[in-house]
Amino acid sequence: MRLPSWLAQHLAAFRAVLVFTALLGLAYPLAMVAVGQLPGLNSRAEGSLVRTADGHPVGSRLIGQLFTDADGNAVPRYFQSRPSAAGDGYDPTSTSASNLGPESVVDTLAANPDDASPSLLTQVCERSRAIGELEGVSGARPYCTSDGIGAVLSVFYRDGLTGPVTRAVSINQLCPATPFVTTYQGVTVECAEIGRDYSHGIVTPVRGTAPSEPAVPADAVTASGSGLDPNISPAYARLQAPRVARERGTDVATVRALVEKYTTDRALGFMGEPAVNVLELNLALDRQFPGNS
CATH class of the missing domain: 1.20.5 (Single alpha-helices involved in coiled-coils or other helix-helix interfaces)
Structure with a gap:
């Protein structure tokens, strides 16, 4: 049919x-x-899992993690990872970047801290200052104030875009803060007040006197695009070596030798940059100095 x-x-x-x-x-x-x-x-x-000598998984070679205490403070005996914008930090279920770019220099100020939002510039300045204090070096960066805020003015001109300056406001410093510069082109600089509209001024970042090559490397103050980067630059690892050596009770040369051992070269010899896997380096420290782990 x-x-x-x-x-x-x-x-x-x-x-x-x-x-x-x-x-x-x-x-x-x-x-x-x-x-x-x-x-x-x-x-x-299986996820490139990293295990201890007894087989206990402690992380992945491909996903970074925080080496902080319960209060979120860096544990001094460990090398620290770069910042992360993925959830509360290195959350694979919330992998993301901050979506803030180079033009993000003006903070959102509010009386309630939960409603305030720092610009990318201020985030970088805050991180650089904190790392400088942790590592005992200068955290100064161009376009940052000494207290870790984006050094940005809203400058008002007599004719809108031209003419003499009539007013200047440090728009990232909430009153009663003292502005990072006293005057700008002969005009006294004001602190910012909540609710005031400064959009008619020209946003003007002020470079300051910080060196063009800061002591704190760029990867120490910026998150990766995924927020999961497990690596740091050799420069950032070398910056942390004296602190780790001091906390571990050893010499800097020994720690730097471990850094060199766990530094990988560019992929295929030309792609990317040399990198240090933070988890593997910290586990090596724990194995070599078990009494300090």
């Missing part, structure tokens, strides 16, 4: 669904799992 054409077409489509489900929904995934168990690939297929 010949089936109606519409029924034959539906049966053919159903058979195709079954075949492709078996091939792509079962056979292919199982084949990929099997390939992932081959020697040299199995550790990567």
